[in-house]
Amino acid sequence: MFHVGDLIVYGSTGVCLVSEIAHRNGADGGERLFYVLKPLYQKCTISAPVDSDKVFMRPIISRSEADRLIDSIPHRSAEACQDRALRQLTKYYEDKIRSHDCGELIDLTMSIHAKRELAVSQNRKLGSVDERFMKRAEELLFGEFAAALEIEPDDVPDYIRSRIENMPANSSNS
Numbered sequence: 001m002f003h004v005g006d007l008i009v010y011g012s013t014g015v016c017l018v019s020e021i022a023h024r025n026g027a028d029g030g031e032r033l034f035y036v037l038k039p040l041y042q043k044c045t046i047s048a049p050v051d052s053d054k055v056f057m058r059p060i061i062s063r064s065e066a067d068r069l070i071d072s073i074p075h076r077s078a079e080a081c082q083d084r085a086l087r088q089l090t091k092y093y094e095d096k097i098r099s100h101d102c103g104e105l106i107d108l109t110m111s112i113h114a115k116r117e118l119a120v121s122q123n124r125k126l127g128s129v130d131e132r133f134m135k136r137a138e139e140l141l142f143g144e145f146a147a148a149l150e151i152e153p154d155d156v157p158d159y160i161r162s163r164i165e166n167m168p169a170n171s172s173n174s
């Protein structure tokens with residue numbers, strides 16, 4: 001169970017603050033315990049049953065885990081999904097997003113960036129499905145990194161760039 005003040009990842013919403021834990025009437029009319037969540041990067045409030053497993057919830061990663069993941073970026077190799085069937089491509093991207101795993105989100109964004117570079121080299125544009133999922137993966141990833149690192153989401157790309165540029169040449173983090 002989470003506590004008031006905890007930062008958690010809540011489904012596709014991203015990082016939320018547990019602002020309250022309260023008794024409320026559930027859909028069945030009985031009283032249940034609910035988390036009152038305030039998304040960090042959206043203006044809304046969410047009530048989620050404490051005992052529900054319908055929406056994914058986990059604590060955000062730690063600062064050291066965020067730094068470890070960022071340090072692993074130069075050593076990751078992400079293959080671009082070249083599936084031309086939109087249904088399969090969408091399912092592939094959705095599965096990666098639904099993993100709620102920062103490593104998977106890094107791999108996904110890296111693979112779509114590689115796909116974009118290939119498209120540009122061939123004087124083509126990246127597909128709208130690719131663009132949409134890259135934007136969503138970056139929102140989730142940068143939101144969690146920002147919360148863990150205590151910076152703004154817009155500052156995450158510069159933080160990543162700076163950290164990678166300042167890594168020792170013989171670093172072998174993975």
